[in-house]
Each structure stands twice: as structure tokens, then as C-alpha cells.
Amino acid sequence: MRTRSTTSHGSSTPSLANPPRSEMRRLERPPSRTFRPASPRHPGNRSRPGSSLGSFPSSDSANSRPSTPSFRQEPYTGNIAVLIRPNPQSVLPNSPWSIDSIGQTITNTTDFTSYSFDNVFPADAECSNRFVYDRAGSELVKKFLNEGYNATIFAYGMTGSGKTFSMKGNNSDPGFVQLAIDDLFAKIESDSREYSVSVNYLEIYNEKIIDLLSTGSATDLKIREDLAYGNCVVGVNSPSITSKDQLLQLIRKGDTNRKTSVTDYNHRSSRSHSILQIRVSAVDRIRCRELNATLSLCDLAGSERATSSLERLKEGAYINKSLLALSTVINKLSLASTTLTADHIPYRDSKLTRLLQPALSGSSLVLILCTVHLGSGSGLTNQHRISETYNTLRFAARAKDIVVSVNKNQMNIDEDLLRLVETLRRTIETQKNEITMLKQSSTFSGETNGNSVELQQKEMQIGQLQAELAVCNERLEHFARLTDLQKTETIMLKNDTVNDILGSGAEELQMIMANFEEFHRRLNYELEESKLYISQLEMQLRNALSHQQPVHRSAVPKEYETRIKDQEEEIWHLKELLKDKDHVIKSLTKTSKLRRLADSTNTDHRKWQASGNEKDSPQRPLGNSFVI
Numbered sequence: 001m002r003t004r005s006t007t008s009h010g011s012s013t014p015s016l017a018n019p020p021r022s023e024m025r026r027l028e029r030p031p032s033r034t035f036r037p038a039s040p041r042h043p044g045n046r047s048r049p050g051s052s053l054g055s056f057p058s059s060d061s062a063n064s065r066p067s068t069p070s071f072r073q074e075p076y077t078g079n080i081a082v083l084i085r086p087n088p089q090s091v092l093p094n095s096p097w098s099i100d101s102i103g104q105t106i107t108n109t110t111d112f113t114s115y116s117f118d119n120v121f122p123a124d125a126e127c128s129n130r131f132v133y134d135r136a137g138s139e140l141v142k143k144f145l146n147e148g149y150n151a152t153i154f155a156y157g158m159t160g161s162g163k164t165f166s167m168k169g170n171n172s173d174p175g176f177v178q179l180a181i182d183d184l185f186a187k188i189e190s191d192s193r194e195y196s197v198s199v200n201y202l203e204i205y206n207e208k209i210i211d212l213l214s215t216g217s218a219t220d221l222k223i224r225e226d227l228a229y230g231n232c233v234v235g236v237n238s239p240s241i242t243s244k245d246q247l248l249q250l251i252r253k254g255d256t257n258r259k260t261s262v263t264d265y266n267h268r269s270s271r272s273h274s275i276l277q278i279r280v281s282a283v284d285r286i287r288c289r290e291l292n293a294t295l296s297l298c299d300l301a302g303s304e305r306a307t308s309s310l311e312r313l314k315e316g317a318y319i320n321k322s323l324l325a326l327s328t329v330i331n332k333l334s335l336a337s338t339t340l341t342a343d344h345i346p347y348r349d350s351k352l353t354r355l356l357q358p359a360l361s362g363s364s365l366v367l368i369l370c371t372v373h374l375g376s377g378s379g380l381t382n383q384h385r386i387s388e389t390y391n392t393l394r395f396a397a398r399a400k401d402i403v404v405s406v407n408k409n410q411m412n413i414d415e416d417l418l419r420l421v422e423t424l425r426r427t428i429e430t431q432k433n434e435i436t437m438l439k440q441s442s443t444f445s446g447e448t449n450g451n452s453v454e455l456q457q458k459e460m461q462i463g464q465l466q467a468e469l470a471v472c473n474e475r476l477e478h479f480a481r482l483t484d485l486q487k488t489e490t491i492m493l494k495n496d497t498v499n500d501i502l503g504s505g506a507e508e509l510q511m512i513m514a515n516f517e518e519f520h521r522r523l524n525y526e527l528e529e530s531k532l533y534i535s536q537l538e539m540q541l542r543n544a545l546s547h548q549q550p551v552h553r554s555a556v557p558k559e560y561e562t563r564i565k566d567q568e569e570e571i572w573h574l575k576e577l578l579k580d581k582d583h584v585i586k587s588l589t590k591t592s593k594l595r596r597l598a599d600s601t602n603t604d605h606r607k608w609q610a611s612g613n614e615k616d617s618p619q620r621p622l623g624n625s626f627v628i
């Protein structure tokens with residue numbers, strides 16, 4: 001039996017036939033990125049070790065480091081997980097494909113070409129969506145919910161092979177979308193953290209992005225870079241979700257808006273790529289931690305050959321073009337991972353690759369569900385199906401080689417401030433209760449004088465506390481903004497900047513540097529603005545306090561006076577805490593580091609230009625100076 005090497009990209013990848021440019025920029029992978037699960041290419045070890053999910057370690061695995069109390073954590077590094085699922089309806093007795101679900105291989109019995117993956121499921125009607133999800137999807141969803149990793153699952157395969165069936169399922173056999181949502185809400189119900197969930201649902205139809213949740217005509221939306229999630233779509237509806245039913249209802253609404261048609265091969269063929277994104281934020285007030293992660297579930301349109309209808313032909317051309325772009329991106333990423341070289345990755349060639357860019361370039365754990373036909377069926381020749389299955393398997397084999405390095409989206413919230421906000425909230429609550437009680441008792445006993453002074457005092461104190469709370473909240477928001485800025489820096493450097501720099505000439509390089517400088521200027525400006533805003537707020541608060549009416553202490557009964565004194569002391573203590581500027585200073589230090597990085601990169605670039613090096617010089621300094 002011949003095992004097809006998954007590294008033999010050469011002949012099937014024309015764009016890689018000219019490798020010297022990438023060869024020249026060989027990058028050493030730093031030690032933290034060297035982990036890769038057992039490669040199926042080693043003889044006698046074609047299948048991955050018996051994990052249900054192949055590439056993703058379980059939550060307590062040594063491969064993913066435990067969370068540490070810092071903003072930045074070591075990333076999880078591992079391969080993209082790939083599973084193969086045949087459509088049982090298309091299997092014929094004379095099928096040339098044989099599946100070994102224990103060894104996780106699929107073999108063509110005519111030419112004995114064999115492929116191995118994380119999971120190869122049997123072509124069996126008994127093999128339900130639940131079974132596939134439990135074996136291959138649930139671990140990924142757990143890592144998304146428990147550890148704050150972004151997670152992306154996408155279904156890829158020929159038209160009619162079962163992508164939509166796997167993602168959506170039906171009433172008796174719910175698909176990945178429903179099963180992941182069940183897991184999400186089970187977690188929310190059993191967890192003490194405060195959750196907020198939002199959703200967006202898009203389709204890419206004929207290279208136009210359409211909002212499936214829009215009630216109006218939200219067609220051809222634009223993509224822009226997003227601070228938190230990489231590329232995102234401008235103007236897309238992202239309603240907040242309060243219940244599982246509401247979420248499922250929204251998705252059903254989106255599904256009815258999706259373009260489907262009868263084609264030669266599928267009576268309800270998806271004519272677009274759909275991307276459902278569920279964003280979850282979980283705040284753990286006890287441990288002062290916040291987790292923000294996105295689960296993306298994509299049902300791609302199926303590749304197909306010529307069809308009888310003109311309209312379908314046009315759609316098919318767009319579908320094939322974007323799938324080709326995805327295939328090229330996968331090939332290049334695969335080559336970069338197996339040879340440890342860096343080359344320009346053409347994410348911008350299609351809307352699909354741009355939207356999947358954050359996931360494929362390391363912002364997300366990825367599971368690719370490849371669906372295939374194993375036999376012939378009506379309307380297609382057996383040969384055609386065999387070649388489409390080959391294409392899918394080749395795509396899957398390359399995808400499996402891609403190594404991603406993914407960060408958790410978990411951060412510590414400023415503990416002092418959070419505690420301060422909590423204390424202020426509690427104090428306000430207590431004071432409100434006291435006021436209500438005092439009001440009630442004064443109405444009841446008919447006493448007005450002393451208590452009304454008391455009431456005024458309490459109300460004044462509440463006003464002060466509320467003002468302080470507002471300042472604290474402002475500061476918390478300020479820290480959140482600083483964290484966002486840090487993320488922008490990472491995303492910009494990690495994704496587009498590296499790719500753009502590697503694929504650009506001297507003139508473009510200057511432009512990139514100018515943009516980078518501009519970005520840095522903006523960062524500084526934003527910081528200054530935030531500082532100014534905070535000091536204005538503090539000044540306002542001080543003014544407000546100094547203009548308060550003097551209180552007639554003599555009118556206040558003794559027991560209340562002591563209590564007020566206590567509270568005044570507490571307020572003084574809280575104000576002292578407010579003075580803590582440590583985090584602002586830390587953030588400024590980080591920004592100045594960024595400044596220095598930009599300066600040194602600029603200097604390197606000038607030196608490199610002055611030395612008159614050729615564009616593709618192996619020692620080209622900029623290539624490395626941006627790799628983090």
C-alpha cells in the first residue's frame with residue numbers, strides 16, 4: 001500500500017513552483033512554537049495518537065500552559081484538526097474508497113493512495129451528528145468556553161456531500177450549531193460568572209457580504225480590521241442574546257434568508273458561504289478575570305463543476321473562485337508550517353479568506369470538517385466524484401499540516417479598581433436602604449426636623465459616592481481601552497504587517513512604515529486624551545465636593561454622627577486608593593516600548609536601504625524585526 005505523503009505539495013500547487021523567495025527568508029521558530037503532535041507522515045504512525053480531537057489537548061494537558069495571572073499568556077501551539085465525514089447516502093457497493101475508522105485512514109482501493117487524519121468517520125447512517133460532535137467538536141467548544149480560546153469550525157467539501165447536514169442537522173439529529181449552543185447555555189446555567197453573549201450571522205454570496213440578521217437591505221458590507229477579533233464586518237447586526245431560544249430563533253431567521261437553490265447535484269444547495277459568530281464574555285468577579293472569545297461556525301458553499309442553469313453557473317464561478325483562494329491560502333500556510341519559511345499569504349484574494357484570516361493566522365483554534373462522496377450518484381459520473389473526493393482529501397491533508405499559535409483571550413481585571421467599585425456599590429446600596437428606612441420611620445413617627453437633616457446628609461453622601469463610582473468606572477473603561485490598544489498592536493504586527501512586509505517592495509515598505517508611525521502617533525494621542533479626561537473627571541468631582549452645602553452637625557443625633565464619621569473616613573480611604581496610578585504608568589511604559597520598536601525598525605530599514613541590499617536579500621532586516 002502506498003501512503004501519499006502530505007508534504008508533496010509541489011505538482012498540485014502551481015503557485016509554489018517558484019520557491020526561492022520564501023526559501024531565502026527562513027525563520028527560526030522560537031522554542032515555544034516547536035510542539036507538534038505526532039506527524040502521520042512517520043512510517044507506522046500514520047494516525048494521530050488516540051485523542052478524540054487530534055490536535056487539541058484536553059484542558060489539563062501539558063501542551064497548553066495553565067493560565068497565569070498576567071495579561072499575556074503563552075500561546076497554545078498545535079496543528080489544525082481535520083476530520084473526514086462521508087455522506088452515507090452517496091455510498092455505492094462498488095465504491096473505490098475504503099475507510100479504516102480505527103486507524104483513521106481513507107484509502108483509494110484502485111491506486112492505493114491513503115490519507116490519514118485526526119478522525120475519519122464511517123460511511124454509516126448510524127454515525128450521527130451527535131457522535132461526530134462528541135468525538136471531534138466538543139473538546140474545541142470546551143476550550144472556547146472554559147479557557148477563552150477563539151474557536152472556528154468550518155465545513156468544506158463538494159456540493160451535496162453533507163456540509164449543511166453536519167452544521168445544521170435536522171430535528172432528530174441536530175447539527176454542530178445546535179450542539180455547540182446547547183453546550184454554551186449548559187455552561188452559562190451552571191457557572192457563577194457573569195456572561196454576555198452576542199451573535200452575528202453573515203453570508204458571502206457572489207463575493208458580496210450580506211447580513212443574514214438584517215431586516216433592511218444590508219448587502220455588500222465592507223470588511224475592516226477590528227481591535228479585538230481581527231478582521232470584522234462593518235455595520236453588521238450583533239444583537240445581545242438573553243436566552244437559548246432567542247439565539248436559535250435568530251439563527252432560524254438567518255437560515256431562511258440564506259441563498260439556496262435546486263442544482264443538478266443537490267435539491268437544496270447552499271449558494272453562499274455562511275459564517276455564524278457567537279461572542280461570549282464571562283466576568284469572574286471573585287478571581288477578577290474576564291474572558292472574551294468568539295466561536296465561528298462556517299458552512300461553506302460546495303465546489304462544483306459546470307451546471308445547466310446560467311444563474312447557477314455565475315454563482316458556481318464565484319464559489320469556485322473563493323474556494324480556490326482558500327485552497328491557495330491553505331497551501332501556503334501548510335508550506336510555511338512544514339518548512340518553517342514565511343511567504344506572503346494572499347488572504348486578500350477573496351472575502352472568504354479575509355474573513356477566515358484571523359482564524360487561519362493564529363487567532364483561533366480551528367477544526368475543519370471535510371465532507372466527501374464515496375460513490376457515484378445520479379447526475380454525476382463516478383469519475384467526477386472520485387476526482388472531487390481527491391481534491392477534498394488533498395485540501396484536508398494540507399490543512400492538517402498547518403500549525404497555529406493561539407492565545408487565550410483571558411485577562412485580569414484591575415483588582416483594586418474592581419474591589420473599589422464593588423465596595424462603592426455596596427455602600428450606596430446600604431445608604432439607599434437606610435434612607436428608605438429613615439423616610440419610613442419619619443413618616444410613621446411624625447418626626448421631621450432631625451431626620452430631614454439626616455436625610456439630606458445621606459443623600460449628599462450618596463451623591464459623593466456615586467460621583468466616585470463614576471470616576472472608578474471611567475478608569476476601568478480606560479484600562480479596557482488600553483488593553484484594546486495592546487491587542488491592536490499584536491494583531492497588526494502578527495497578521496497583516498508581517499505579510500505585507502514580506503510581500504512588498506521598498507516603496508511599499510516606506511508606506512507601511514509611515515502607516516506604522518501614524519498608528520503609533522495615534523496610540524500616544526489616545527493615551528494623552530484618556531489621561532486628560534480622567535484628570536478632568538477628578539477635578540469635576542473635587543469641585544462638586546467643595547461646593548456642597550455645609551451640614552448642621554448639631555442637628556444630627558449622636559449615633560448618626562459617629563456613623564457619618566466612619567463613612568467619611570471610608571470615603572477618604574477610597575479616595576486614597578483612587579490615587580493609585582500604577583496601571584496607567586504600566587500602560588504608558590508598554591506604549592513607549594512600542595515606540596522604541598518602531599524607531600529601531602525604522603533605523604534598521606534606513607540602514608538596510610543605505611547598504612544598498614537587493615529586495616530579496618537573505619539578510620533583509622525588516623523581515624525579522626517584525627516577527628514577535
Ligand SMILES: Nc1ncnc2c1ncn2[C@@H]1O[C@H](COP(=O)(O)OP(=O)(O)OP(=O)(O)O)[C@@H](O)[C@H]1O
Nearest residue numbers: 087088159160161162163164165266269270301302
Ligand atoms: N451524514 C449524513 N447522514 C444522512 N444524510 C446526509 C448526511 N450527509 C448529507 N446527507 C443528506 O445529503 C443531502 C445533501 O446534503 P447537504 O445539503 O448537507 O450537502 P452540502 O454539502 O451542504 O451541499 P451544498 O454544498 O450543495 O450546499 C441532504 O439531503 C442531506 O440530508
